Amino acid sequence: MAPSGIASVVGEHYALEGADLVPVSGGADLNASLWRATDARGRRFAVKWSSGGSPAGLVLPAALNAVRPGSAPEPLPARTGALWVDTGGARLSVMEWVEGTSALETPPGPAGWRELGQILAALHGVPLGDEALERVPREDFDPGRWAGLFERVDTALDAGPAEGIGRRLAELWSGNRSALREVHRRTIDLAARLRERDGLPGFAACHADPHLGNLVIATDGRPVLIDFDDAVLAPRERDLMFVLGGGVLADRAATEEQQGLFLDGYGHHRVDAELLAYYRGLRVLEDASELAGIVIDPASGEEERREAFGHVRGVFSPTGLLAQALSE
Structure with a gap:
């Protein structure tokens, strides 16, 4: 999906105003696409749209940060409060960009x-x-x-x-x-x-x-x-x-x-x-x-x-x- 398209989906489900998305290449996960997002306040996030695996990649960083803050990227909850959104046949997530x-x-x-x-x-x-x-x-x-x-x-x-x-x-x-x-x-x-x-x-x-x-x-x-x-x-x-x-x-x-x-x-x-x-x-x-x-x-x-x-x-x-x- 083009950055403009994914930006629209992200804006629908996450409170990221005016986010500018840039594709990130080189990952080993063939079932996922990754973007670096920069919002209007200059904050950076990793946006991932994955059709494989499980939500464990979001659940465990949140659990780890609860016992040792700063040890993993912090997931950004969606507007619903969930750690991810199921949309378009895939799992959309946003995490802190380290x-x-x-x-x-x-x-x-x-x-x-x-x-x-x-x-x-x-x-x-x-x-x-x-x-x-x-x-x-x-x-x-x-x-x-x-x-x-x-x-x-x-x-x-x-x-x-x-x-x-x-x-x-x-x-x-x-x-x-x-x-x-x-x-x-x-x-x-x-x-x-x-x-x-x-x-x-x-x-x-x-x-x-x-x-x-x-x-x-x-x-x-x-x-x-x-x-x-x-x-x-x-x-x-x-x-x-x-x-x-x-x-x-x-x-x-x-x-x-x-x-x-x-x-x-x-x-x-x-x-x-x-x-x-x-x-x-x-x-x-x-x-x-x-x-x-x-x-x-x-x-x-x-x-x-x-x-x-x-x-x-x-x-x-x-x-x-x-x-x-x-x-x-």
């Missing part, structure tokens, strides 16, 4: 790593009795989506000749195929055990994707956690996996010192090794398969393919997720 830079560009210092630990501890401590949290999906230990995608991509890369970057991907994948298939097998086995296991740790409100790309260092220096679209009620290891062991970003792997600073902020928690292994294996299947799928998709642009291929190499690097998963 002024600052990505933690990928401005890496957190020691205080930032401690604060990230404090933010996740506060999120994991959000009381789950609130009626709004009933809208947040609950972990079911079903790896079918990513295990199935891995099987399809693995078959496609093993099936026939490829040219250019597709051939380079096929060669890279072939060199890691046995390790990937082992992680695939382990993850499915772990899921089956976890579904039957007695005495699982209690579930908590989890962000489910708290890597540095989803952390903004605000202009006042505070870290702010953004993009709660994958939020889920799950064991804490669902989030801790993004720091412990190095995390998911091979070129920004968390050092032992940074992990220690994070845990200083987070506080004591006895990590469940089986849960950590499951979530790490699941993320290997997700990242490797989804990124490789972009490379082999004829509809992908050349620049998009190159970027995805670079990320696949990161997954397979010595500091990447595959190496972490195999070390467990």
Whole structure:
């Protein structure tokens, strides 16, 4: 939808007078469109129109800010008081625009790593009795989506000749195929055990994707956690996996010192090794398969393919997720 059209819809449902909307590109959510809105008073907001996911991305930031203000963007209620509006077959929402830079560009210092630990501890401590949290999906230990995608991509890369970057991907994948298939097998086995296991740790409100790309260092220096679209009620290891062991970003792997600073902020928690292994294996299947799928998709642009291929190499690097998963 054009900015003028979305501005009209936003004006109908939200008290944003004279809002000027500019499209924001580069997001990973293919089911959503994002705009930056500036109202007549100069305030900035993120306007999102999404046809996928759940309202968890709005419910949890509000719940987190209630216990630790400023830790996440604040949703702007609609005229009805609701955190979102269902309109045009999609979910429309408006949130505070956090002024600052990505933690990928401005890496957190020691205080930032401690604060990230404090933010996740506060999120994991959000009381789950609130009626709004009933809208947040609950972990079911079903790896079918990513295990199935891995099987399809693995078959496609093993099936026939490829040219250019597709051939380079096929060669890279072939060199890691046995390790990937082992992680695939382990993850499915772990899921089956976890579904039957007695005495699982209690579930908590989890962000489910708290890597540095989803952390903004605000202009006042505070870290702010953004993009709660994958939020889920799950064991804490669902989030801790993004720091412990190095995390998911091979070129920004968390050092032992940074992990220690994070845990200083987070506080004591006895990590469940089986849960950590499951979530790490699941993320290997997700990242490797989804990124490789972009490379082999004829509809992908050349620049998009190159970027995805670079990320696949990161997954397979010595500091990447595959190496972490195999070390467990």
